[in-house]
Amino acid sequence: MxxxxxxxxxxEDKEILKGLTLDVPAGEVHAIMGPNxxxxxxxxxxxxxxxxYEVTDGSATLNGxxxxxxEPDERAAKGVFLSFQYPLEIPGxxxxxxxxxxxxxxxxxxxxxxxxxxxxxxxxxxxxxELKIDFEMLKRSLNVGFSGGEKKRMEILQMAILQPxxxxxxxxxxGLDIDALRIVSEGVNAMxxxxxxxxxxxxxxxxxxHIKPDRxxxxxxxxxxxxxxxxxxxxxxxxxxDKYASAA
Amino acid sequence: xxxxxxxxxxxESLEAYKHGFITDIDQEFAPKGLNADIVRFISAKKDxxxxxxxxxxxxxxxxxxxxxxxxxxxxxxxxxxxxxxYYAAPKTKDGPKSLDEVDPELLATYAKLGIPLKEQEVLxxxxxxxxxxxxxxxDSVSVVTTFKKELAAVGVIFCSMSEAxxxxxxxxxKYLGSVVPTSDNYFACLNSAVFSDGSFVYVPPGxxxxxxxxxxxxxNAAESGQFERxxxxxxxxxxxxxxxxxxxxxxxxxxxxxxxxxxxxxxxAEIKYSTVQNWYPGDPKTGKGGIYNFxxxxxxxxGDRSKVSWTQVETGSxxxxxxxxxxxxxxxxxxxxxxxxxxxxxxxxDTGTKMIHLGANTKSRIIxxxxxxxxxxxxxxxxxxxxxxxxxARNFTQCDSLLIGKECAAHTVPYVEARNGQTVFExxxxxxxxxxxxxxxxxxxxxxxxxxxxxxxxxxxxDVLQQLPMEFAVEAQKLVAISLEGSVG
Numbered sequence: 233m234x235x236x237x238x239x240x241x242x243x244e245d246k247e248i249l250k251g252l253t254l255d256v257p258a259g260e261v262h263a264i265m266g267p268n269x270x271x272x273x274x275x276x277x278x279x280x281x282x283x284x285y286e287v288t289d290g291s292a293t294l295n296g297x298x299x300x301x302x303e304p305d306e307r308a309a310k311g312v313f314l315s316f317q318y319p320l321e322i323p324g325x326x327x328x329x330x331x332x333x334x335x336x337x338x339x340x341x342x343x344x345x346x347x348x349x350x351x352x353x354x355x356x357x358x359x360x361x362e363l364k365i366d367f368e369m370l371k372r373s374l375n376v377g378f379s380g381g382e383k384k385r386m387e388i389l390q391m392a393i394l395q396p397x398x399x400x401x402x403x404x405x406x407g408l409d410i411d412a413l414r415i416v417s418e419g420v421n422a423m424x425x426x427x428x429x430x431x432x433x434x435x436x437x438x439x440x441x442h443i444k445p446d447r448x449x450x451x452x453x454x455x456x457x458x459x460x461x462x463x464x465x466x467x468x469x470x471x472x473x474d475k476y477a478s479a480a
Numbered sequence: 481x482x483x484x485x486x487x488x489x490x491x492e493s494l495e496a497y498k499h500g501f502i503t504d505i506d507q508e509f510a511p512k513g514l515n516a517d518i519v520r521f522i523s524a525k526k527d528x529x530x531x532x533x534x535x536x537x538x539x540x541x542x543x544x545x546x547x548x549x550x551x552x553x554x555x556x557x558x559x560x561x562x563x564x565x566y567y568a569a570p571k572t573k574d575g576p577k578s579l580d581e582v583d584p585e586l587l588a589t590y591a592k593l594g595i596p597l598k599e600q601e602v603l604x605x606x607x608x609x610x611x612x613x614x615x616x617x618x619d620s621v622s623v624v625t626t627f628k629k630e631l632a633a634v635g636v637i638f639c640s641m642s643e644a645x646x647x648x649x650x651x652x653x654k655y656l657g658s659v660v661p662t663s664d665n666y667f668a669c670l671n672s673a674v675f676s677d678g679s680f681v682y683v684p685p686g687x688x689x690x691x692x693x694x695x696x697x698x699x700n701a702a703e704s705g706q707f708e709r710x711x712x713x714x715x716x717x718x719x720x721x722x723x724x725x726x727x728x729x730x731x732x733x734x735x736x737x738x739x740x741x742x743x744x745x746x747x748x749a750e751i752k753y754s755t756v757q758n759w760y761p762g763d764p765k766t767g768k769g770g771i772y773n774f775x776x777x778x779x780x781x782x783g784d785r786s787k788v789s790w791t792q793v794e795t796g797s798x799x800x801x802x803x804x805x806x807x808x809x810x811x812x813x814x815x816x817x818x819x820x821x822x823x824x825x826x827x828x829x830d831t832g833t834k835m836i837h838l839g840a841n842t843k844s845r846i847i848x849x850x851x852x853x854x855x856x857x858x859x860x861x862x863x864x865x866x867x868x869x870x871x872x873a874r875n876f877t878q879c880d881s882l883l884i885g886k887e888c889a890a891h892t893v894p895y896v897e898a899r900n901g902q903t904v905f906e907x908x909x910x911x912x913x914x915x916x917x918x919x920x921x922x923x924x925x926x927x928x929x930x931x932x933x934x935x936x937x938x939x940x941x942x943d944v945l946q947q948l949p950m951e952f953a954v955e956a957q958k959l960v961a962i963s964l965e966g967s968v969g
Contacts, residue, residue: 282920308926320921324939330925338926373939390925444702 233258233428234398239290241278248274250454251290256398261430263440263465265471266451272433275451276402279431280314282305294398306336309341311397315387315404322374327386328376331356331393338394359392363419381412388419399423399430405439413418417442428442437469451475493630494764497796497809498962500730500760503700505585507943510567516540519673522567526676527643529649539672539719546666552830553859554799556772557679561680565704566674568619603655613638615679615695617708622677627691636683640711644680651682655713659742659780659807662813667801668776671707683718683749690900693951694723699759699771705736712742714749716783720749721752723952725796726796729758732769734798746751746826747783747810755804756956759796764854764966767826769799777836778803781813781842781893789816790833791947793956795963798827803861805834808842808870815844819945822963831892832862837873837903847875849941851960852888853967859890864905865897873903881911882940884967886932934961 234256241249248271256262266272278285279292282302292299299307323329336346346357360367363385375383384404391399402418405413420443424430432443440448440462448464449456450473457476458464510521519540523533548559570583613627615638622640631638637648645652662672679695699706714720726737737758737759743751762770773796780789790804808813817833835844852858858881866873881890892909914936922932938945938957945953 280924282924283916303928304920304923305926305932306926308924312924314924316921320918322918322922322936322939324942325935330935333931334922334925334927337928337931380723394925458543 234292234294234431236279236292237290239278239292240288242286242288243274243284244271247288248454249278251450252455256429256431256448258429259424259426260446261432261443261472262447262449263432263434263445264449264451265415265434265437265465265468266476268435268449271454272435273402274452276314276400276431276433279307279398279400280312291310305337308394308396309338309440312352313394313396315384315391315399315401317403317406319375319383320385321376323376325374326372327370328356329372331370331390335393335419341389342366356389357391359389362422363389363392364415365389370436380407381416384408384412385419386418388416391423392419398430399428401430401432401434401443403434404432405434405436413439413442437465439467450476481604482755483574497760498790499727499732499758503585503588505570505583505700507568507570507700507952508907509565509704512565512699513562514564514566514674517803518557518566522674522676525567526645528642528645531649531653532645533655534790535738536673537664539669540917542663543666543669543673545877546663546668546669550628552801552855553893554801554828554830556734556799556828559734559772560602561670563743564736565590567676568700568704569676570618577741580930586681593627609847613691613693615640617677617679617692617695617697619676619698619700619704619706622679625679628721630690634687634888635684636687637680638693639680641675641678641680641711643886644711645823648680648682650712651713652680655744656966657710657742657958659744659778665776665877667774668740668932671709671738671776675709677741678710678739678741679712680710680716681720681722683714683720685718687715687718689718689720692721692723694725697724697726697739699726699735705738707737708739710739710741712751712753713742713744714751716746716747717748721949722754724753724755726755726757726758726759730763731854732771734762734770734772734773736774737797741775741777741804743777743779743788745781745783745788745813747777747894748785749783750787751775751779752789753779753795753804754952755790755792755802756952756959757792757794758959760962761796761825761827763796764825767798767855767902770827771796772799773800777802777805779804779808779815781802781806781808781815783841784810784812784839786810786813787815791944791948792820793830793944793948793959794819794821794829794831795959797829800827800829800830800831802917803833805836806844807836807838808844809838810842811839812841813839814842816947817844818944819848820851820941820944820960821849821858821860822853822960824963825856826854829857830858830859830861834863835865835875836863836869837866837875837888839870841872842870843873844875846875846879848877848942849877849944850879850881850890851884851940852881852890853884853964855887857889859889859893861895862892863897866899866903866905867896869899871900871902873900873905875903875905877905877907879907879909880940881909882937884964899950930961930965933967937964
């Protein structure tokens with residue numbers, strides 16, 4: 233599904249990713265853990281195509297297709313979805329309008345028909361209810377004046393509507409209280425599917441109590457320095473990242 | 481992002497200004513330059529009565545003694561007023577009596593611009609679709625006005641200014657210059673001397689005008705200026721909604737457009753005036769050419785409880801100098817100003833409004849959205865004042881500026897004067913930059929760059945777009961998006 237090989241990327245001539253290799257098969261959830269400054273957010277931005285990141289070597293493919301040559305919107309249409317650590321506010325654009333515009337833009341790019349309004353509204357009502365989002369809130373400008381927890385739930389709602397192939401969760405647990413964390417995690421878990429891969433990027437182990445990963449990788453100084461099962465996350469929680477900082 | 485850069489370059493190479501064509505038609509001109517004889521020439525061409533000629537000549541005398549204003553935050557080379565034509569008109573024998581006699585070349589021009597001039601075409605549309613009566617002004621003359629009969633049946637007069645001077649002299653004499661006096665300012669004074677055509681509207685007491693009225697202004701001739709004059713009088717308890725649109729060909733030289741619009745609202749009358757201004761803005765890369773849009777628009781809420789609402793979408797022109805204003809003379813009268821001003825390339829806009837509260841319990845509301853991109857400059861300049869007698873006056877002003885890119889500028893210059901202790905004036909202002917983060921966020925959800933900019937900008941201007949009649953709002957939304965194409969790189 234997602235294959236990253238020897239990926240090197242820089243920001244303003246400073247190399248952040250230094251030969252990262254990672255393989256996430258379809259149907260699996262992989263966690264990326266690591267200390268601050270290891271390159272976790274850079275990895276999510278390079279995969280989703282944000283400007284300002286220069287890929288100097290290596291490759292990243294989704295189902296065999298080269299992601300790095302595509303624009304962010306083209307990657308989105310191919311199924312790449314990034315759940316932002318800090319979702320942006322979009323004044324004057326109701327969340328419903330935003331959702332429908334995004335869904336139809338992706339469908340158009342894939343040569344599919346636009347979704348008719350009644351079918352779209354039915355879908356949104358259903359998914360919003362699952363995430364305990366008040367439908368009235370979707371008539372307000374996206375994320376404007378929303379609490380941290382509401383913004384994260386909106387990210388998961390977008391994910392549920394857009395049905396991406398590759399989910400990248402960037403520090404999704406930050407700013408969430410325990411109830412919000414549970415709702416968001418349930419939303420993510422509901423997205424698990426045999427033809428879908430997830431990359432869960434987190435600094436803390438607590439998110440992984442809710443979203444059980446198949447594999448855990450330690451990212452340090454721009455490379456994967458250790459991989460293992462879910463027990464690796466618990467070990468990191470107990471011992472910290474010091475060991476890996478020196479290994480890099 | 482190399483691909484992004486290529487996309488932007490590709491978009492820039494497209495012809496962003498879609499109305500830049502020139503109509504090849506036989507035209508007649510006044511001799512170049514400006515003097516009293518030119519004023520006489522224009523007046524004679526229009527078969528005007530002596531009193532109108534005297535009015536013009538007096539204005540011309542005053543103009544000679546005036547200085548061009550320099551206080552606006554715009555820069556442009558000195559205008560040589562002798563190096564332009566003050567009258568240009570398509571050649572016709574007697575002037576067309578009906579649509580069938582209008583030069584087909586002209587009809588084709590308006591068809592290309594998407595302006596319905598054939599009444600049957602409008603009527604042939606979906607049943608129940610709103611009708612628009614159109615006055616089409618081509619350079620210095622009105623070429624046709626539609627739906628006149630249907631309007632006359634309810635007593636509404638809708639015709640060209642030239643016709644009004646001939647056919648309704650009592651109304652013109654009474655109201656012309658009563659809102660914007662000839663010597664009001666340099667450009668209004670020039671207009672009073674040489675104005676060529678424009679629209680005239682009179683709505684009798686108690687009549688709700690049965691359709692939207694609109695005027696479509698087109699500058700075609702080279703080296704000429706357009707000086708239109710519009711006068712709208714809405715009598716007691718009557719209502720009208722009026723739309724105005726403007727375009728011009730792409731030319732290397734600058735062309736002057738100095739219009740005067742006067743609105744008079746009597747007791748309980750309501751006027752809704754909407755403008756979509758899309759004059760040629762000049763070459764986006766060099767700044768060469770484009771229209772100088774120096775316009776005086778003012779409404780007099782003369783009667784108690786009268787109401788005037790200005791809505792403008794300003795996307796064109798090289799330099800804009802324009803402050804549609806309301807004199808709130810009647811007690812309990814109210815004025816509104818909703819504005820979207822978009823500047824890109826080398827455009828400069830200094831625009832805003834004046835709300836002059838004279839009567840008691842007068843209310844005004846100002847919502848201004850300025851968007852600057854490229855190397856452009858966008859200034860909001862507004863005055864809110866309350867006379868000693870304007871007890872209980874209220875104003876709410878909101879000015880928001882959006883910057884796209886790093887080389888543009890936005891300025892807000894509010895003037896507030898309260899000369900009595902019983903007024904409530906509120907002012908809110910924000911300036912934000914369209915962020916790379918927001919753009920990336922929207923693109924990550926599947927919108928391409930142009931779509932993402934359009935979505936964010938439309939969100940920014942939503943409050944104002946809602947004020948436009950629906951068909952116009954859709955057009956305006958597209959126009960704003962087109963004006964900003966290639967603005968993010």
